[in-house]
Amino acid sequence: MSRRAEFEAEHPEVHVLSADQAGRVDLVMGAVGWLGDEEQVTTCASLGGESSTVMRVELQELRGGWRTAVLKQSLPWLRRDESVAMPGDRWRGEHAFYSAVARVPEAAALMPRLMAANKARFLLLLEDFRGASNLVSLYLGGSLGEGAAEALGLFLWALRCGTRGERDAEFAPGGMNRLSHRLLFEAPFGSPGEGGNGFGPDGPAPDEGALDDIEPGLGAAASALRSDGAFREAVAELGRRFLGAGDCLVHGAFHPGNWLRLPNGDVRVVDPQYGGWGDAEFDIGTAAAHLLLARQPGEVVKSFLAAAAGVDVEDGEEPGEAEGGGPGLDRALIAGYAGVEIVRRLIGGGQLPLEAAQLPKAEGGFRCDLLEAARTAVVSGRLEVLET
Ligand SMILES: Nc1ncnc2c1ncn2[C@@H]1O[C@H](COP(=O)(O)OP(=O)(O)OP(=O)(O)O)[C@@H](O)[C@H]1O
Numbered sequence: 001m002s003r004r005a006e007f008e009a010e011h012p013e014v015h016v017l018s019a020d021q022a023g024r025v026d027l028v029m030g031a032v033g034w035l036g037d038e039e040q041v042t043t044c045a046s047l048g049g050e051s052s053t054v055m056r057v058e059l060q061e062l063r064g065g066w067r068t069a070v071l072k073q074s075l076p077w078l079r080r081d082e083s084v085a086m087p088g089d090r091w092r093g094e095h096a097f098y099s100a101v102a103r104v105p106e107a108a109a110l111m112p113r114l115m116a117a118n119k120a121r122f123l124l125l126l127e128d129f130r131g132a133s134n135l136v137s138l139y140l141g142g143s144l145g146e147g148a149a150e151a152l153g154l155f156l157w158a159l160r161c162g163t164r165g166e167r168d169a170e171f172a173p174g175g176m177n178r179l180s181h182r183l184l185f186e187a188p189f190g191s192p193g194e195g196g197n198g199f200g201p202d203g204p205a206p207d208e209g210a211l212d213d214i215e216p217g218l219g220a221a222a223s224a225l226r227s228d229g230a231f232r233e234a235v236a237e238l239g240r241r242f243l244g245a246g247d248c249l250v251h252g253a254f255h256p257g258n259w260l261r262l263p264n265g266d267v268r269v270v271d272p273q274y275g276g277w278g279d280a281e282f283d284i285g286t287a288a289a290h291l292l293l294a295r296q297p298g299e300v301v302k303s304f305l306a307a308a309a310g311v312d313v314e315d316g317e318e319p320g321e322a323e324g325g326g327p328g329l330d331r332a333l334i335a336g337y338a339g340v341e342i343v344r345r346l347i348g349g350g351q352l353p354l355e356a357a358q359l360p361k362a363e364g365g366f367r368c369d370l371l372e373a374a375r376t377a378v379v380s381g382r383l384e385v386l387e388t
């Protein structure tokens, strides 16, 4: 029996939704009380979530009123490939994040408003950022822009200042935390080709030949890294730290796939399904990794990092305790988290649509060079862009 059929047999009350069945969505939204009087779901359009079913629903009133919302259903499998399991508690984590972030207005302002939630059916109803697109386009070229980078940095600064030391006992680390650990600290170092079902959203790590097809020399560089004792020990140590961390609320997947650009150019943040309590340095490191993978201009990366550290643009100073800075950010830790994310994306199963063909010839060794920088970041806590 398929994973889905088994689940449906066990949970007859949960209706598995899809965007091509607007009638079913209408019935379910009505049943949970999310439709107004004389209101009906008229159309649903998939927004293309990889792991969850995410759709824009259009609602119409008999009297002519009209609105849209985003409906997200997170079931214990990967939407893109239902044979792959996902943690059964991921809905809980995403819901808990939205509840917690509501207490930090400067961060909540950049996220969709949670309009309603239904635990029994794994559903969230979110404010729709109409006309927005996610920023995966950055991997294919184009600049995020300094203003947007700064806004994303300020989001993390606000999240850290607004939640530090206020861990919510209800919000225990769950399956998504362990999945993140597996994706970052274990899966990229398993035997190439191994993985399959065990690795959630990432596929199996490509073998040496496949990596060489992506970029000549990358296969050998990956093999060398996998058998590099000092590197593997540093990864394991960072992984142990990751599992035990819990100083403030973190988003958990702070990268372009979860950043949206609105038609007016402003940025927004979605998808805190990996969210929970951890190191603020984790989100900063993840974003820095993706900005480097997307070959963003140095000024963009610097704007992001300065804002995330609460640095005053006027005097360039990091804030002290009085300005809400608290203990300074640990640069070596940011470097380490950035390093493991870069490694995951370059040699692991979490490959990104980086457009090699668009690179000028001189940049042919981009991935090998970045992999070397990632090794240094993990082993020595140094990453060039963090040094100035
Ligand atoms: N509130 C929103 N308003 C507009 N678009 C949204 C909204 N939430 C999500 N989207 C769009 O839907 C896409 C998928 O959403 P989301 O990231 O929450 O899904 P997911 O399946 O959990 O993620 P992933 O694809 O990263 O596994 C986003 O990349 C974005 O383009």
Ligand SMILES: [Mg+2]
Pocket (backbone or CB within 6 Å): 257, 258, 270, 271
């Ligand atoms: Mg997402």
